[in-house]
Amino acid sequence: MELAMGIMLGLLGLGAGCAMIAGIGPGIGEGNAVAKACEAIGRQPECKSDVTSTMIMGCAIAETTGLYGLIVAILLIFVAPGIFTGILKDAVSAMK
């Protein structure tokens, strides 16, 4: 039982770490967006406020995929252990 719990918790932590690989994509995407926004401001400094507000809006939307990963990771760390421990205990008691 202890061994199973240990393996389960370790794998949950590993899964949470893997889920956060999703952070790479938004990082690259937002970097691109900000770079392009800087170029645009450099070319046309008079529309700085428009470009900035659009860029922040776009960045926040691009962040969503990373946040999905984060939610999965948080669920795996804080919610899943409770559920899986219950399942494991049921299985062990059923075996006996």
Next chain:
Amino acid sequence: MTEEARPDVKSARFKVVDGLLIAMMILPILACIVLKVLFTPASEGVNIAGALVYWQTEAPLMPLYISESQVNSWAVMISILGLCLYLTHGLSARAVCRRQLLAEWIVEKCQGLVNSNMGGYFKEWAPFVAAIMALSAFSSLICLLGLFSPTGDVNVTFGWALLVFFLIMFFKFRGGVGNYVAGLFKPIPVFAPMNVIGEIATPVSMAFRHYGNILSGAVISALIGSALTGLSKSLLGWLPGILGDMPLLRVGLPAVLSIYFDVFSGVMQAFIFAMLTMLNVAGAVPWEAWNARKEKRQARKVNLGKTAA
């Protein structure tokens, strides 16, 4: 020239009403803090739990919870109502209070935003959009007072997103249900499942975006706070008496980070939620099909008139 009726700002009655409105803004939040203090169990270490459950009762499908999210969001609603009444108290054609200028500025900004994003037909939607934005922003900002922000609970944001989803569906059905269902099978019928998923993804992504941003801010703040507590315990634990027990390193840094995680992120997400609401609702109207339907209906009416004659 007649002297227009001006509210008497100096009168005792005006001031009493003002005081009542300010109390309406502050008291719900104070009540929430008291409730939270009374219900929070004593605990040590990292505590990243969801909303506290204040009261629970049996319901047919599953237990019905009245949790911190509901209580706090109602408190925020009452406070916003009080704020609006306070700002609009004593309006007159010529502004006599500074607050009238603020109220006018807010209304003008909201109407400008709605006009530029939704266009003519939705001109009168500014109150709805402003209400969503204010509720969302203040719900997120409430965590500055140490309360649980209702937007950090997926049920709350999903409720708002469902409301937007129903609005989108309502406007999509304006072009006829048959037209909408036929639109799902475009460009080729194989795409139908993907189109259905795309329809469902709108509210899900709106809800998760808002919830994820606020929750991640709260989680990171809690982690940093506990890390600094541990650090100060190991570094400054040698200090005599109560000084050694106090997490001195926690002073300052969490507040600076909270400017980004709580204030900026919360206000930004409120703006984005309102923006997506506007764009999705305004983009959902099938103008051509709707106009065709209107014309058909008119033609039928004319035909009926002819046959009756």
